[in-house]
Structure formats: structure tokens, C-alpha cells
Amino acid sequence: MKKLLLLFISVVITNLSSPAQNCSPESLLQTPGTLKSDAPYNSKKLSATDLAKHKKVLATISEMIQSNYKPMGVKAGFHLNYGYPISERPAYDYGYSIIPLNFYCDGNILKTAHETSSYFEIVANGFESEIYDTAHGDRLLAEGFNVMHHLPVEEGGYWHFKETDAGLGFGMTGKSTGWLVTYDGKLPYAYVTKLEFLEKRRRSLLVQKNMSATGFKETLKQLDTEKALMGVKYKNDPERFKKYLSSYTDTKIRYEKLLSENERKYQTAFDKIDAQLKKPADELQQQAIVKQDPNDYLSYLFTDKNDRFSEILIKPNPGYFDKKIPKSSPQFFWVYLRWNHNEPIATKFKEDIMKVVDFTKLKNMLGK
Numbered sequence: 001m002k003k004l005l006l007l008f009i010s011v012v013i014t015n016l017s018s019p020a021q022n023c024s025p026e027s028l029l030q031t032p033g034t035l036k037s038d039a040p041y042n043s044k045k046l047s048a049t050d051l052a053k054h055k056k057v058l059a060t061i062s063e064m065i066q067s068n069y070k071p072m073g074v075k076a077g078f079h080l081n082y083g084y085p086i087s088e089r090p091a092y093d094y095g096y097s098i099i100p101l102n103f104y105c106d107g108n109i110l111k112t113a114h115e116t117s118s119y120f121e122i123v124a125n126g127f128e129s130e131i132y133d134t135a136h137g138d139r140l141l142a143e144g145f146n147v148m149h150h151l152p153v154e155e156g157g158y159w160h161f162k163e164t165d166a167g168l169g170f171g172m173t174g175k176s177t178g179w180l181v182t183y184d185g186k187l188p189y190a191y192v193t194k195l196e197f198l199e200k201r202r203r204s205l206l207v208q209k210n211m212s213a214t215g216f217k218e219t220l221k222q223l224d225t226e227k228a229l230m231g232v233k234y235k236n237d238p239e240r241f242k243k244y245l246s247s248y249t250d251t252k253i254r255y256e257k258l259l260s261e262n263e264r265k266y267q268t269a270f271d272k273i274d275a276q277l278k279k280p281a282d283e284l285q286q287q288a289i290v291k292q293d294p295n296d297y298l299s300y301l302f303t304d305k306n307d308r309f310s311e312i313l314i315k316p317n318p319g320y321f322d323k324k325i326p327k328s329s330p331q332f333f334w335v336y337l338r339w340n341h342n343e344p345i346a347t348k349f350k351e352d353i354m355k356v357v358d359f360t361k362l363k364n365m366l367g368k
Contacts, residue, residue, distance in 0.1 A: 050326065145196075164177070
């Protein structure tokens with residue numbers, strides 16, 4: 001049944017193309033497309049009140065897009081995600097997204113691509129980086145904080161992440177850009193100071209050093225246990241015990257050396273941090289943008305936002321959120337767009353969709 005439906009849609013699209021005009025890359029840009037909804041996501045975990053609020057907000061966003069956006073050269077599907085309640089968060093995230101599938105020419109027949117790298121979304125209370133929790137796992141023992149790779153610029157009352165390169169898969173690179181619509185002059189996350197980074201990095205480094213040394217210490221402990229057992233076993237055979245002691249001594253010296261080298265290696269990294277901690281207080285209160293030292297994997301260097309290897313450290317900012325309003329109320333919006341800038345249809349989608357995003361309308365929805 002599904003195959004028959006897809007075949008029917010294909011025939012309809014083909015018949016809609018003008019038989020008097022050859023299909024070409026130029027004509028595709030002038031070919032009206034479609035914008036249709038798929039099944040919305042409902043976790044069924046939200047309360048009736050929260051779900052109703054999410055539906056109302058997304059309906060407003062959907063109406064803003066559908067009443068103004070005229071798809072050209074694409075078959076666009078939009079999706080409503082009503083979200084999932086996470087009790088420890090100050091606000092629930094939910095959103096509206098579009099995946100536009102390009103039209104293409106198969107001879108003179110108009111067809112629709114089955115995949116695309118283009119993507120558009122407007123998310124309430126959600127962001128591309130983790131802002132509600134502290135770092136976990138490997139990141140906790142590395143930078144110590146969650147990271148983002150680009151700094152937004154405040155433009156016209158909104159925070160704009162300027163166009164940057166974005167991976168599209170299969171070795172291709174496109175572009176991405178984004179906007180944060182927030183309470184005036186505020187951000188839903190906070191930046192980390194150099195002092196905070198250095199203090200946390202020092203604690204993490206101590207944990208790493210102890211973890212690294214554990215194997216060496218365990219081996220040395222096992223060697224001493226084995227030596228005691230061998231002493232009993234060869235109590236009446238001093239020659240064999242002497243031969244064993246030679247092997248034991250060599251192994252012990254080797255692991256003591258490894259333990260010493262481990263200590264020395266980490267001490268160098270500690271010394272670098274301690275030297276940084278002696279910097280003037282005003283310098284230590286500056287924003288921490290870091291990158292791993294290419295000459296020392298245990299150390300980090302402070303850098304700036306223009307360094308392509310930079311990591312901008314962020315942490316939760318609970319003070320941003322109004323705790324007096326329901327968690328279902330939008331307290332910020334994340335508007336994100338990714339596309340292949342080398343594709344004319346994808347570029348047109350980017351230009352057309354951004355013309356219909358009403359940032360003022362989004363801002364007026366905050367806190368309500």
C-alpha cells in the first residue's frame with residue numbers, strides 16, 4: 001500500500017511539471033513545491049496543561065511559517081515535537097522543524113530527492129549545546145565544562161551565530177547559522193572564567209594522575225605479594241629463590257620507573273596550571289576560551305574565538321530562568337539553519353525560509 005501511495009505521489013508531481021518546458025536546474029528554482037506535516041511527536045508524558053501549551057506555541061510558529069513561506073524547488077515536510085518533561089530542568093524544550101527535499105531532473109521528468117543535508121528548526125527552551133547540566137564523562141576530565149565553538153553577536157536585540165562551515169556528511173561541507181531569541185541582553189547559559197577552568201582542571205588532573213598510576217601501583221603490590229609466596233615456596237631451595245629474585249627485581253625497577261615517569265609527566269602539567277593561577281585577579285576573571293596544547297596532551301592553552309580549534313566553555317545559568325512561570329512557557333528560542341551553499345535550491349530555501357521568521361513575534365512569546 002505504501003509503495004502504491006509513493007508511486008501515486010510521484011505520478012502527480014510529474015504531471016504537475018509543465019510538458020511544454022524542459023526540466024532544467026533553472027526551471028527547478030521556479031517550480032512550486034509543497035509544505036506538509038508528518039505525524040507530530042507526543043511522548044505522552046506531559047501533563048494535559050503542558051501539552052496544551054506546547055501545542056499552542058508550536059501552532060503559532062507553524063502558522064507564521066505556513067502563511068508566508070512559499071516552497072520553491074522542494075518538497076518540504078514539517079514536524080512538530082511536543083517534547084518530553086525533564087523535571088530537573090527549569091523549562092521544557094519542544095520545537096518545529098523542516099526537512100526540505102530537493103526536486104531534480106531525471107531527463108525531462110521532475111523527481112524528488114530521498115535525502116537532504118538542509119535542515120531548519122525553531123526550538124523553545126532548547127539549544128545545540130548542553131546548557132542545563134554540567135559536563136559528564138570524558139569531557140568532565142578534559143575541559144571540565146560543556147563547550148560551544150562559536151560566540152554569538154548581539155544584533156537587533158537577538159543573538160546571532162554567524163555563518164560557519166558545517167559538516168554535511170560524506171565528506172561534504174556546507175554552512176550553518178543560528179539565532180538565540182532571549183530576554184533582553186541575557187543568555188540562558190553562562191561563560192566560564194579562566195579561574196574556574198584552572199581550578200577545575202587541576203582537580204581533574206589529579207584524578208587522571210591517580211587513575212594512570214593505579215595500574216603501576218597494583219602491579220608493584222602484586223609483585224610484593226608474589227615475592228612473599230615465592231619465599232615460602234623456595235624456602236629450602238635458595239638457588240631457585242635467588243633466580244626468582246633477579247626477575248622480580250628487574251620487573252619492580254621497571255614499574256617503579258613507570259610510576260616515577262607518570263608522576264613527573266603530571267607534575268609538569270600541574271606546574272603550568274599553578275603558574276597560570278598566579279596571574280592577576282582581573283586576568284583570571286576573563287572568559288575562558290581554550291584549546292588542547294598540541295605539544296602536551298595533558299595541558300590546555302588559552303586562546304580566542306578566532307582560533308579554529310577553540311572551545312568556548314559554558315555552564316548552566318539558572319538565574320536566567322523565571323521560576324514563577326510554568327516550565328512549558330518559552331523562555332528562549334533557538335532558530336537554526338543548515339544547508340549546502342553550493343546547491344542553488346538549498347540556498348533559495350535558506351533565503352526564503354528566513355524571510356518569514358518573525359523574530360519580534362517569537363520574542364513577544366517569551367515568558368508567556
